[in-house]
Amino acid sequence: MTSYWWRVEPFWNDCPTDGPAAYLAFYKSVPAVARDLLTTHWVVSEVCNGGFHQLFTNSTGVLVPEAVTGFRSMGLVQFADITAEAASFFSGTYPREQMRRVEALERYASSSGSPDDWNPFDRLDDQFYSALDFEGEQDAYTSKADAYANS
Numbered sequence: 001m002t003s004y005w006w007r008v009e010p011f012w013n014d015c016p017t018d019g020p021a022a023y024l025a026f027y028k029s030v031p032a033v034a035r036d037l038l039t040t041h042w043v044v045s046e047v048c049n050g051g052f053h054q055l056f057t058n059s060t061g062v063l064v065p066e067a068v069t070g071f072r073s074m075g076l077v078q079f080a081d082i083t084a085e086a087a088s089f090f091s092g093t094y095p096r097e098q099m100r101r102v103e104a105l106e107r108y109a110s111s112s113g114s115p116d117d118w119n120p121f122d123r124l125d126d127q128f129y130s131a132l133d134f135e136g137e138q139d140a141y142t143s144k145a146d147a148y149a150n151s
Contacts, residue, residue: 004142007034008041015042017059020096027066033145036070043067043083047128052086052121056101065094078131086124 011030015038016022027035042063046055055061064087071080087094089108095101109118119125 003139004037004041007142008037010034011038012041015063017042017062020062023062023096027063032073033142035066036073037142038070039063039067040070040074040076040079043071044079047125051119051125052083052128053105053119056086056089057098057105059098061098061101062096065096079128082124082128082131086121089120 011026011034014026016026027039030038042060043055046058046060055064064083068080068084068087071077071083090101090104095104105120108120112118
């Protein structure tokens with residue numbers, strides 16, 4: 001088990017992603033280091049499985065703003081910037097409601113004029129995949145947090 005996972009695991013299965021209110025209440029109840037690790041791990045898991053399109057169409061898209069903050073807290077500016085750029089597709093206030101994100105992506109696909117042009121995130125997916133060793137970065141962040149807590 002990686003060193004960061006012991007911080008994430010107690011919250012992983014309990015994180016409600018089916019609605020903004022429940023998620024935000026849960027998020028506020030989780031210790032800061034754990035919530036940074038949890039939200040960023042969710043984003044990495046989703047993006048590495050099916051790209052930003054999958055992240056935004058799944059319920060876990062609710063936590064994207066906090067993941068951007070988490071990446072920044074961890075010093076992973078490149079991940080934060082790529083994720084924030086992907087989220088900017090939705091312009092204005094980020095839609096935490098899953099159906100609003102799905103509808104926006106469906107509008108994009110239907111207006112693109114090409115059945116092959118359904119995913120506005122291809123370039124950002126590629127940037128995200130090649131960014132760096134995320135698990136190693138999470139372990140380093142956990143070690144720093146532990147050292148700070150013990151000093």
